[in-house]
Amino acid sequence: MKKLINDPEKVVHEMLEGMVLAHLNLLKRLQGTTVLVRNETPARAKVALVSGGGSGHEPSHAGFVGKGMLDGAVAGEVFTSPTPDQVFEAIKAVDRGQGVLLIIKNYSGDIMNFEMAAELAEAEGISVKQVVVNDDAAVEDSTYTTGRRGIAGTVFVHKIAGALAEQGASLEDVHRVASKVINNVRSMGMALSPCTVPAAGKPGFEIGENEMEIGMGIHGEPGIQRAEMASADEIAVTLVSHILDDLKLASGDRVAVMINGLGATPLMELYIINKKVAEILNEKEIRVHDTFVGEYMTSLEMAGCSVTLLKLDDELTELLEAPAHTVAWKKE
Amino acid sequence: MKKLINDPEKVVHEMLEGMVLAHLNLLKRLQGTTVLVRNETPARAKVALVSGGGSGHEPSHAGFVGKGMLDGAVAGEVFTSPTPDQVFEAIKAVDRGQGVLLIIKNYSGDIMNFEMAAELAEAEGISVKQVVVNDDAAVEDSTYTTGRRGIAGTVFVHKIAGALAEQGASLEDVHRVASKVINNVRSMGMALSPCTVPAAGKPGFEIGENEMEIGMGIHGEPGIQRAEMASADEIAVTLVSHILDDLKLASGDRVAVMINGLGATPLMELYIINKKVAEILNEKEIRVHDTFVGEYMTSLEMAGCSVTLLKLDDELTELLEAPAHTVAWKKE
Numbered sequence: 001m002k003k004l005i006n007d008p009e010k011v012v013h014e015m016l017e018g019m020v021l022a023h024l025n026l027l028k029r030l031q032g033t034t035v036l037v038r039n040e041t042p043a044r045a046k047v048a049l050v051s052g053g054g055s056g057h058e059p060s061h062a063g064f065v066g067k068g069m070l071d072g073a074v075a076g077e078v079f080t081s082p083t084p085d086q087v088f089e090a091i092k093a094v095d096r097g098q099g100v101l102l103i104i105k106n107y108s109g110d111i112m113n114f115e116m117a118a119e120l121a122e123a124e125g126i127s128v129k130q131v132v133v134n135d136d137a138a139v140e141d142s143t144y145t146t147g148r149r150g151i152a153g154t155v156f157v158h159k160i161a162g163a164l165a166e167q168g169a170s171l172e173d174v175h176r177v178a179s180k181v182i183n184n185v186r187s188m189g190m191a192l193s194p195c196t197v198p199a200a201g202k203p204g205f206e207i208g209e210n211e212m213e214i215g216m217g218i219h220g221e222p223g224i225q226r227a228e229m230a231s232a233d234e235i236a237v238t239l240v241s242h243i244l245d246d247l248k249l250a251s252g253d254r255v256a257v258m259i260n261g262l263g264a265t266p267l268m269e270l271y272i273i274n275k276k277v278a279e280i281l282n283e284k285e286i287r288v289h290d291t292f293v294g295e296y297m298t299s300l301e302m303a304g305c306s307v308t309l310l311k312l313d314d315e316l317t318e319l320l321e322a323p324a325h326t327v328a329w330k331k332e
Numbered sequence: 333m334k335k336l337i338n339d340p341e342k343v344v345h346e347m348l349e350g351m352v353l354a355h356l357n358l359l360k361r362l363q364g365t366t367v368l369v370r371n372e373t374p375a376r377a378k379v380a381l382v383s384g385g386g387s388g389h390e391p392s393h394a395g396f397v398g399k400g401m402l403d404g405a406v407a408g409e410v411f412t413s414p415t416p417d418q419v420f421e422a423i424k425a426v427d428r429g430q431g432v433l434l435i436i437k438n439y440s441g442d443i444m445n446f447e448m449a450a451e452l453a454e455a456e457g458i459s460v461k462q463v464v465v466n467d468d469a470a471v472e473d474s475t476y477t478t479g480r481r482g483i484a485g486t487v488f489v490h491k492i493a494g495a496l497a498e499q500g501a502s503l504e505d506v507h508r509v510a511s512k513v514i515n516n517v518r519s520m521g522m523a524l525s526p527c528t529v530p531a532a533g534k535p536g537f538e539i540g541e542n543e544m545e546i547g548m549g550i551h552g553e554p555g556i557q558r559a560e561m562a563s564a565d566e567i568a569v570t571l572v573s574h575i576l577d578d579l580k581l582a583s584g585d586r587v588a589v590m591i592n593g594l595g596a597t598p599l600m601e602l603y604i605i606n607k608k609v610a611e612i613l614n615e616k617e618i619r620v621h622d623t624f625v626g627e628y629m630t631s632l633e634m635a636g637c638s639v640t641l642l643k644l645d646d647e648l649t650e651l652l653e654a655p656a657h658t659v660a661w662k663k664e
Contacts, residue, residue, distance in 0.1 A: 002524045002544070004564045004601035004637060011600060014564075018603030021610040022591075022623035058599035192334045212334070232336045232346075259354075264596035266632045267390035268347045269336035275350030291354035295627075300598045303633065305336060330662040 001201050008198035012055045012075055019062060023327050026066050034075040034082060035090040036062040047165040047174045048072070048094035051103040051158060052087065053110050054079040056197070056300045057218060063328030064155060069162035070103075070326075078197045078300070079219045081109035087117030091126060099127035099171035101178060103157050105150025106134040129171055131178040133157055135308065137186045137246040138215030138223050149217050152260040152297035153185035153308045156320070159329060163322035181316065186243045189306030190223070190235055191216035191262060195299050214238060218262070218299045218306075232269065236276035239307040244284070247311055251285035256320055258308035259291070263298040265305055270294070273305055289317060296328070333533050340530035344387045344407055351394060355659050358398050366407040366414060367422040368394040379497040379506045380404070380426035383435040383490060384419065385442050386411040388529070388632045389550060395660030396487060401494035402435075402658075410529045410632070411551045413441035419449030423458060431459035431503035433510060435489050437482025438466040461503055463510040465489055467640065469518040469578040470547030470555050483550050484592040484629035484640045485517035488652070491661060495654035513648065518575045521638030522555070522567055523548035523594065527631050546570060550594070550631045564601065568608035571639040576616070579643055583617035588624070588652055590640035595630040597637055602626070605637055621649060628660070 005011050012034060020029050020036065028039045035052075051061045052074030061073035071094035076082035091100050100121065104114045111132060118128040135153030136142075142149050161178035169177075191213045194203035204220035207213060212230070215223025230238075249255065259274045261267070270293050281288055289312055297306070312320065324331045337343050344366060352361050352368065360371045367384075383393045384406030393405035403426035408414035423432050432453065436446045443464060450460040467485030468474075474481050493510035501509075523545045526535035536552035539545060544562070547555025562570075581587065591606045593599070602625050613620055621644055629638070644652065656663045 002541070002561055002635070004524075004567060004597065004605055006563045006565050006604065011604065014607050015600045015603045018605070018607030018610070018625075021620075022589075022603065022606050022625045056598070056600065058603075063599075192336075209334070229334055231338045233338050235336060257354075263598050264633050264635070265336065266388070266595050266630065267395075267627070268343060268388065268632070271347045271350030271354065271390075272338065272343065273336055273350070274354050275346050278350070278353040288353075293350075293354045295599070298598065300600070301596050301635065303334070303596070325664070330664075332657070332662075332664050 001196050003198060005198055011198050012077055015055065016075060026327060027062065030089055030093050033089045034086055035072055035093065036065055037072040037093050038065055045096040045098050046168060047098045047171045048096060048100045049103060049162055049165055050074065050090045050094060050100055052082050053105050054081060057297050059295065059328035060155065060297045064158045064326050066326030068166045068322055068324035069158045069329060078199065081107065081113045084113045084116035084120065087114050088120045091117060091121040091128065095126045099129065101161060101171060101174050102128060102130040103154065103178065104130055104132050105154055106132045106147055107144045108146065109144065127171055129175045131157065131175065131182055133182055135185045135187045137188045137242045142217055143221040144219065151187045151189060151218050152258055152306050153187045155296045156185050156256065156310045157181045159324060160316055160319040163319040177319065181310065184311040185308060186247045187306050187308040188239045188242050189216050189262065189304060190214045190239065191302055191304035193264065193303040194220055195263065195302040216304065218297060232272045233276045236273050237280065240277055240280050243307065243309050247309060249286050249311060254287045254289050254312040255281065256289055256310040256312055257291040258296060259293045260297055260306045260308065261295045262302040262304040264301045264303040270305055277307055290320065333528050335530060337530055343530050344409055347387065348407060358659060359394065362421055362425050365421045366418055367404055367425065368397055369404040369425050370397055376500065377428040377430050378500060379430045379503045380428060380432045381435060381494055381497055382406065382422045382426060382432055384414050385437050386413060389629050391627065391660035392487065392629045396490045396658050398658030400498045400654055400656035401490045401661060410531065413439065413445045416445045416448035416452065419446050420452045423449060423453040423460065427458045431461065433493060433503060433506050434460060434462040435486065435510065436462055436464050437486055438464050438479055439476045440478065441476065459503055461507040463489065463507065463514055465514055467517045467519045468549065469520045469574045474549055475553040476551065481549050483519045483521060484590055484638050485519045487628045488517050488588065488642045489513045491656060492648055492651040495651040509651065513642065516643040517640060518579045519638050519640040520571045520574050521548050521594065521636060522546045522571065523634055523636035525596065525635040526552055527595065527634040548636060550629060564604045565608045568605050569612065572609055572612050575639065575641050579641060581618050581643060586619045586621050586644040587613065588622050588642040588644055589620055590624045590628060592629055592638045592640065593627045594634040594636040595627065596633045596635040602637055609639055622652065
């Protein structure tokens with residue numbers, strides 16, 4: 001294992017410190033916790049959004065804390081759910097009396113711990129609602145999940161629910177729009193290489209020199225097929241076909257596209273994938289409103305990518321385009 | 333070689349297509365060329381900035397084309413200088429009668445080809461000036477370079493010279509400020525793994541399971557030391573020490589910091605490096621004005637990082653903070 005780290009047990013702490021030091025104008029750490037919150041107080045009381053999960057998916061989630069997106073992000077150990085007390089600290093810190101929406105990726109540990117935190121918060125009189133993101137079109141159940149996994153589509157939930165909250169909407173309304181995004185978003189990924197959790201010290205799985213895993217999860221969970229390596233175009237066709245089947249998009253529909261790198265994939269390759277994705281959508285007369293290419297939901301240094309499509313209506317389009325000022329999503 | 337590509341000979345073409353399709357509002361391709369230019373015409377005639385070089389360093393350079401930064405970027409084949417005719421096309425396309433500044437990284441091929449293009453443009457009555465970026469503090473001469481190499485510090489030249497050009501400054505003045513940035517910026521990198529040029533099909537060098545290369549160039553050129561793997565803190569100390577020696581920073585100086593990932597390095601690790609870099613600078617009472625952590629000047633899927641320090645004065649600070657609207661640098 002070759003990594004730019006000091007102590008495998010301290011990677012999350014040191015990452016959070018380095019992140020706050022880099023972005024003092026945007027982020028601050030709640031002392032003694034693994035919670036990062038906005039460093040400015042929103043101009044008026046608003047519904048607050050909290051997300052989080054295991055570390056190793058950076059810039060998710062702290063990279064999306066800021067105006068127009070999240071109010072707080074809770075970091076667990078690498079690929080490990082944060083504990084309920086950490087989530088509870090985040091909820092208490094960001095609540096402005098308008099309630100808190102928890103955005104949870106669909107992993108059993110995350111759901112259990114975020115729900116326990118919600119109960120603790122409700123007991124202190126804080127209104128809490130939650131949504132569970134399950135955008136992975138690859139498999140129905142998986143290693144750490146009942147039902148579909150939550151992956152890169154989560155970032156669209158942050159963006160759109162965050163924009164509505166910033167406009168002063170109620171907790172019910174922010175919950176409604178977050179649920180709408182979840183209904184309208186699907187993703188699918190593939191991996192060329194594994195990644196190594198620092199505390200484990202060795203790769204999470206093995207894969208041959210000419211193999212790839214289609215439908216791989218962001219913690220290395222098995223996908224739907226261990227296949228021979230294919231071309232970028234063939235891979236794009238496979239991923240998009242699964243998503244289109246699931247989302248039932250039709251000619252004339254509008255989408256936002258995300259081509260997400262898992263950690264070790266050059267931007268060059270992500271753009272080559274995007275070329276084919278755009279061509280497929282164009283052939284089907286599905287209109288691409290906007291495209292996001294880069295690292296949004298990574299798996300440490302895994303090589304591979306995921307494709308996400310979000311079906312847009314007028315409300316989602318307007319909120320997607322609303323201003324955001326975070327480390328990893330900036331929009332004027 | 334496992335890569336998300338179709339044909340090793342077509343990676344640059346397909347990447348440029350995929351990039352334009354993703355960012356139609358920002359970029360367009362000059363037909364039949366490897367040149368990307370802004371898709372909006374600047375509101376008034378201004379000095380135009382052109383950069384470029386071999387591909388494989390994305391988001392450099394097309395990711396920095398847009399308001400407040402570059403007007404055009406010329407892409408060569410992977411790790412290969414673009415030809416003079418391509419650079420000449422870029423110059424002709426972006427010139428608005430106020431002259432063109434070429435921002436060249438210090439590689440012999442780039443300098444030769446950009447200079448030939450400049451001569452072709454001058455012959456057609458276009459005023460052209462150029463700067464050569466040589467920020468790499470690691471080695472004096474190198475495989476493809478006489479003098480220091482140009483690496484991630486180039487992005488600060490794009491940002492600051494681009495901001496001054498956007499304000500309507502003369503070609504002489506934009507050239508002056510670009511030269512000032514070059515005098516004030518130093519970088520140094522290190523690599524944990526090699527990368528594979530698609531057309532070559534195999535890694536550019538070999539490195540042991542417990543080795544790293546200190547001072548590695550962005551094309552895999554040898555650095556100053558093949559050393560045993562060290563901790564993130566030790567690596568940060570080594571890189572920053574070389575830069576500080578070279579830049580002669582003193583207590584009270586102000587800097588901008590860039591922690592640049594070479595392609596396969598998780599953000600987590602870059603933030604851990606940043607933590608130590610910030611601590612070192614704080615100890616020396618060097619004030620960090622702003623910090624940029626992410627992928628700015630990559631080497632395909634090489635693992636490793638570079639650290640860049642830019643010494644700021646009031647003019648450079650103001651221009652660094654000026655608005656920019658590009659794929660990879662957004663500032664309100």
